[in-house]
Amino acid sequence: MTLVKTTIDRRSFLKVSALAGGGMMLSFSWLAGCKPTPEEALAMPKEWFELNSYIKIGENGLVTLMSPNPEFGSNVKTSMPMILAEELDVDWKNVVVEQADFYPERFDRQFTGGSQGIRQGWKPLRTVGATARQMLIGAAAQTWNVPASEITTEASMLHHKASGKKAGYGEMASLAAGQAVPKEVSLKEIADFKVIGNSKKNVDGKNIATGKPMFGMDYTQEGMLIAMIAHPPFGMRVKSVDDTEARSMPGIKDVFIIKTLQDDYERAGFDTTTFTELAVVVGNTTWEVMNAKKALKIEFEKISDSTFVMNGWGGKQTVKVPGGLESTEGHKSRMAEMAKKSGNVLRKDGDPAAAFKKAAKVLERTYNAPFLAHNTMEPVNCFAYVTADKAELYGPTQAPDFVRNTVAARLGLPKESVHIKLPRMGGGFGLRAYGHHMVEAAVISQKLNAPIKMVYTREDDMTYGIYRPTYTATYRAALDENNNLIAFHVRGGGVPEHPIHANRFPAGAVDNYLAEGWALESNITIGAFRAPRSNFNAAAEQSFLDELAELAGKDPIDFRLELLERAKNNPVGERNDYDADRYAGVLKLVREKSNWNETQPNVHRGVSAYFCHNTYVAEVLDLSMQNNKPVFEKVYAAVDCGIVINPDAAKNMGEGGIVDGIGNAMFGELTFVDGVPEKIISISTA
Template sequence: MKTVKTTIGRRSFIKRSTLVGGGIMLSFNWLASCDMTPQQVKALPKEWFKINGFLKIGENGLVTIMSPNPEIGQNVKTSMPMLVAEELDTDWNDVIVEQAPLNTSVFTRQLAGGSQSIRQGWNSLRMAGATARAMLIQAAAKTWNVDASEITTSQGQLIHEASGKKSGYGPMASLAAQMEVPKEVPLKDISDFKIIGTSRKNVDGTKIVTGQPLYGLDYSADNMLIAMIVHPPAFGMQLKSIDDSQAAGMPGIKKIFKIKTHLDNYSLGAFDNDAFNEVAVIVGATTWEVMNAKKALKTEWELSPNKKEDLDFFGSTMTVETPAGLESSNDHRKIFDEMPKKKGKIVRKDGDPEKMFSKAAKIIERSYTCPFLAHNTMEPMNFFADVTSERANLVGPIQTPEIMEGSISKRLGMDKEKIDIQMTRMGGGFGRRLYGHFMTEAAVISKEMGQPVKLIYSREDDMTQGTYRPAYHALYRAALDENNNLIAFHVKTGGIPESPLAANRFPAGAVDHYMAEEWTEKSNITVGAFRAPRSNFIAGAEQAFLDELAEAMDKDPIDFRLELLERAEKDPVGERNDYDASRYAGVLKLVKEKSNWTGTNPEVYRGTAAYFCHNSYVANVLDLEMRNGNPVVKKVYCAIDCGIVVNPDAAINLAEGGVVDGIGHAMYSALTFKDGKPEQNNFDQYRLIRHSEAPKEIEVHFVENQIDPTGLGEPPFPPIMGAMANALYKATGVRHYNQPFITDKPLAG
């Protein structure tokens, strides 16, 4: 049994006494209406006893567990409470889950990003459950006048075997809440887990399938108005003037005005990315009326100047330069033509790659590209704000509530204590909702109106005011000797405006002579994190190149990777390699076995790929078949090592989604620009993968181990792009170097 000191999350418990019977946790919360599981038979308790910031127990034994982190579809609202319930040792059917509001005095890292929720919550959530269990035991020991060490628990029951005394958690909850918080608590052995590692249904499942209000767009309040914005039509432009002579008098319209999201002297925060600081705002009674007025509003735009802004990146100030100009995909293509020919910044060099390339018998050189992508969450950006001179209440979908609280506090000049943020279930995130300018806009609009407002982006607003996945380029070179041995490897990546290089990832460490360099080019198109940032391109490029390399060396593509990984494990080159070669090889071996890789079927064309990111390892085999001359993804095998799997069926769902998403973006999606203007603004022009294009079958396997859980939201997304390219080559004889593969032209839609 492992014992943990409770100090890590001690602040979770310090405020307990002041919060019992009141405070934010017990106040009415629109989002906290109970999520009863279908099996639930117990009626709601008459009284709740708050044991700590994560949970309260009713007199009848029902347990409410707060889910601290934002839910974007990664299913943390189910899996995080599972960790608490496991250590509390209660019956999952007695658990009610509530979405916690932003509460930095109780919770740490209330953020959805980087596939870190479970990894970073693993200890604190288990500790919260274990601490409550220990306090229940103390309460029972006191009541029964026995030694606490003689009391055991099982499924929400306290048991004293020697005397035969038994009690549910409910009757002991009141006393337990008054017990001193233990300084150390035991955690369960992994072999004793009853909830972790078993499949539990999405706690919001019933609400979702019956259409109950869950999302930001569904939120409403008394006297609430609807607001929409009009932003410049092109990157590189800004608002000059508005003429509301026609729009102002239209039915339902309350007010039309301009706002600045950030004031002129504002030092931007790390997630304040926003191309259009000044926008026009239309506020009215109903969505349709506001949409109509939006069409009637006349606006004048002008070119925006070069900008230099201070960015406060978690304490360190940096200056961000945004160039003026109206950029087109044609300009970006020229950058992709020219920059890779220039000398880049060398990030890593092992051995003497230049020399090895100069004496190589054969050099293989290939270039790969991908376009900008819009996140396109199905629920467009939106936020509710009710700002008065005294308080600000904000409700909606946001991945970074704590960080945005700071931005809003600065913008409104209001103490954080007066700002209340509630998180709705999100209709997708994929990184887009890390950047909460829409939340600041909502707050500024509500302040101006002196009334609650819900800001809604139309799909067109959402797609054309993005924080896009950057456009990337990768040049790979490999040197082979006369015996077809790999003697040097060179990767040079770049992008607009950032480079996707991961210099210390595989195959770094597996090749004696290795060089990684990069370049970047500034742009005024706003970019940000997109599911598995940088990996979402570089994995597919690298894995397609390794496939081509294996072919040139006449090796099986999986065996070739395993050879390299064996070298990296036994005799690694360099010391900064950031992956575990044996776990990397583990997923390849698992997918090889599960897909029966060595078997043959002449009608099936197979591609493979593997990648490591966000602390987890994923390998794929993708089977294509040709139907009426068109490639169809018949089956995908996915092997994953993400440590302990908390909720297996939900984890499989997430991996299936990553596979579909990866195939979709590699095959079909692109955002292109003409004179600063996005050329796609809705789903009639921007193609997303649809039912008929999804794999017919996806089989997911997890490596079984006892390693603490790592990321899962992002890792299954990047490698499948490479597996798709490699399978397409087998099926058609054509290698695809440019995403989307459907057009296979650099930066084309």
């Protein structure tokens, strides 16, 4: 049992009553058509008792758990309530889960991204659950007149063994809600977990399979108009719009240009830098607006070099946006030039130059990766209703806390007056951390003084930017006459950022090590995309290590394990960002599970292992060639991400990640001609 102080997340203990009149949004009613099913209605309690921000218990024992973070498919809406349920000691059958609104006065860190939802939510959610349980125990102790220490709980029941008394949570909920919040609570031992580690079905599974409205795109309300944007190619801006034809089309209400961010606005967080001026068409229905958008005659003009201030993660800096129409061909030749020169030294151990000079063998390989678009299945969209004193927003976002600041600044409202509801997102992958769409929707609604839903076409969605950057990395390694790795050098660059994590493996395992990085400016914008930078490094570095093992005449798994052994026993440097034992652990596990040494005719087998975002992964992939095309026969994956809340959902994530990795490697390449993404040209004219 671990004792924790409950003050670490005092916000979680605020109750609705304590906030009445303080900007409560409960009257802000959404998705009213989403009525409970008959079986749900029967089980609904007559009265709810709120124990804290996250937990309500009905008099009949039904428990509502609030899921704080926005859900984009990583299962947080099921997994985070499972953590609450564990410490509350509630029977999962008695639980209903509700998506919380963005409500920072009541919930902590409502951000989905950086692979941190569960990790950061772990202790606060456990504490909240344990606190509610302690309050139920307090209520029972008071009712039965026995010491609280003699009361135990199990699956939504309170027991006093000595007297044989027992009660359901529902019976004690009313009294529990009035108990003082304990200053200290004890958390369960991991060995005693009953909910965590046992697979639970997605709480939205049935709603998804029956097509219930739950996405931002599905939202509608009386009097709502539809808006669409038109944006220029990269490197250009809107000069003028001839809207004569569009305005005459049926259902069209207005055409105008909006400025999404003011020129002197100091950007921060996930503010994007792509287009600050957009043409907007507004009308009654999506189809009508889509047609009118095609009828706009927009003249673009080239932008010249400009700058903006970004108060970002690395502090305040001035970012340069170069003018010019960029093409993939130009990127490639500029990158090849840059790759010949030294970059910024990110880490240097020993004397790499000397080691390369005395090497028996040297291997050098270069790996390139293109821009990638997120292509979430649900195109970018957002509902907004902005009035004189408040803004109501409902749209897919991973980062409501960040976009609220931007919207408030842009509209000139206090941030407490910007209310954001969190729909389920049709994919995210990093894209929806960037809140430009919410700013755009809010500006459009403010101008029209009407409720609007802004919808991007698929083409708009794919051409707006915020891409995974294009990268390149050249690896060099030196072996001595005994095939020991004596030097390792990586020089990586990209547009407009380099991909290198200098302190990751094999740093720490090699005496002489050099990592360099360089970047080229661009007006094509980039953003987080499923493990930013790592999604390139893992493939490039592991491909290189495989070739290196071959050159050294060693088994590729043994070769990696040897290096990890060195990093564990006699590490080079002090800033190595990995645990060599856990790294080796996944490699050993995948070696065993894949029967690594068994070969099949015409099946090529490869291994890779990577650590990032707190997770160690090793994979063995079997590939065959059929009609000159690679066919992926099987992938074995060993994953160590720490404690797993919902194992089957974690497996689903892993399967999807592997499929996505293969898909993007084979088909994802996004190329540009004169600032226009090429694949979109072919789609638009198809």
